[in-house]
Amino acid sequence: MASYDRRTGGSRRPPKARDTWWYAAVAGEAAGSFSTRVRTRTRRACLGAVLLLTLVYAGLVLTATGRRWGDAAVTGRRADTRLAAFLRDHPSLHGAATLSLVVACLVLVGLGLLRKRYALTGAAAGAVAVSLAVTGLLQRYAPRPRLVDSAGALVPSGFPSATATLAFGVAFALVLVAPRHSRGLVVGAATLWAVVLGAYSVAVGDHRPGDVISAALLALAVQCGLIALLARRGKVRPGPRDGTVLRGLPATLPLALLAAGGLAAGFLLLGDTLGLPATAPYDPGELRLAHRCGQALAAGVGAACGLVLLALVRHVDLDGGPAAYRLGGPFVEASGVPDQGELVGPFTENRDHEIS
Numbered sequence: 001m002a003s004y005d006r007r008t009g010g011s012r013r014p015p016k017a018r019d020t021w022w023y024a025a026v027a028g029e030a031a032g033s034f035s036t037r038v039r040t041r042t043r044r045a046c047l048g049a050v051l052l053l054t055l056v057y058a059g060l061v062l063t064a065t066g067r068r069w070g071d072a073a074v075t076g077r078r079a080d081t082r083l084a085a086f087l088r089d090h091p092s093l094h095g096a097a098t099l100s101l102v103v104a105c106l107v108l109v110g111l112g113l114l115r116k117r118y119a120l121t122g123a124a125a126g127a128v129a130v131s132l133a134v135t136g137l138l139q140r141y142a143p144r145p146r147l148v149d150s151a152g153a154l155v156p157s158g159f160p161s162a163t164a165t166l167a168f169g170v171a172f173a174l175v176l177v178a179p180r181h182s183r184g185l186v187v188g189a190a191t192l193w194a195v196v197l198g199a200y201s202v203a204v205g206d207h208r209p210g211d212v213i214s215a216a217l218l219a220l221a222v223q224c225g226l227i228a229l230l231a232r233r234g235k236v237r238p239g240p241r242d243g244t245v246l247r248g249l250p251a252t253l254p255l256a257l258l259a260a261g262g263l264a265a266g267f268l269l270l271g272d273t274l275g276l277p278a279t280a281p282y283d284p285g286e287l288r289l290a291h292r293c294g295q296a297l298a299a300g301v302g303a304a305c306g307l308v309l310l311a312l313v314r315h316v317d318l319d320g321g322p323a324a325y326r327l328g329g330p331f332v333e334a335s336g337v338p339d340q341g342e343l344v345g346p347f348t349e350n351r352d353h354e355i356s
Contacts, residue, residue: 004266034238038316039231045312049221049305053214056190060210061144061159061335065274069290070208074278076291077203079284087204089312097200100193101163104170112177123226124173131169135215163277167194168302172223172309179238180317184310189256191306195258195299202295209294218303220309227313236286239317252310255303257272262300269293 060066078084087093108128112121138160171190176184198212230236273290276282 004271007064007319012163022103035231035236038236040314042228042231045308046221046224046228046274049224049230050216053217053221056210056214056217057142057159060208060213061142066210067145068276069274069292072122072273072282072287072290073209073294074202074205074207074291075282076287076289076294077205077275077282080291083203087133093200094204095346097163098199100197101166101170104167104190104193108170108173111174115177115179117177117319118178122219123178127173127176127222128166131165131219132162133165134218135162135165140145145220158211159220160199160206160214161211162215162300163201164194164198164207164212164239165219168305169222170194172219175227175309175313176318180319182247183313186253187306187310188248188251191303192251192258195302195307199295202291202298209298212298213301216298216305220305223309224312227316227318230318235318237317239315248310252307253332255306259300259303259307262296262298262303264300266293266297266300271297312336 060070078208091249105128108124109121112118112124133308139158139162143160144159168191171187171194174190175183198207198215201207202209202212227236270293273286273293276286276290
């Protein structure tokens, strides 16, 4: 089973780590099988996020019922007197939200440069830029009815929300630059921040709940597409399977509770708020209920997107290239003794590379 080197007249030599054809011939399985699995599941997640984004667009933008529900959710913020009083008493929140976006971008780039992950830092920044570019294209060219305000002026489209896209894009891009052992904590905390920022944009009337929901789905689709591309190029490898869940629990547990509670409350309230009359006057209680329903759905979808991304990369190491294969099977004698520290052959102790 030892390979032969034609340059030395067919002399026997131990297989090298680059001899992936040898692994495929013996094991009957491609050497990049782990990368293939990562690429498959991230690509499916990307397509699923795009499908959900299309459904949100069709339901909340193209239908009259969806547009009426979104308008009611935005108008209902005024019916919530406690929320209105809180925002009126804290006008500095708008500046704090903008400052937090700048700080988050600096943290993303700074963390990657500090860890000397220059290529991944560029990829993460590129993913955020692509998300914003797609957002701009959708806002400008996606077909939608002409919306006008009470004075008859044309209202610019906010679908998807550029602010929420930037927030979720930065939060999800931290998957690439954060250390793997603290990835759940960092990305989970950043996703919670993005959810709060999206809720604030709805509370002040800058965006409808559907704009925030679509922003989270768009950021998830772009990030999954990038990870699938990295896997296609063999830039992923299996990571340790223990010691990471508990570290990220302080952030992932609140994220899971927010996702479950937000989606459950939102869908329960949705049936009571879709039956709004086509024309005014509206009941302030119904408007307030629509606002809370929209906030719950936006928070639940945003938190669920963060959990899905963390689940997809739970056992994936994005810091380096694919794992090499260590010879440990019955052909070790025939193949010769490898050099000290050299990783060769197909037979590895990692279960992610077992022969199926």
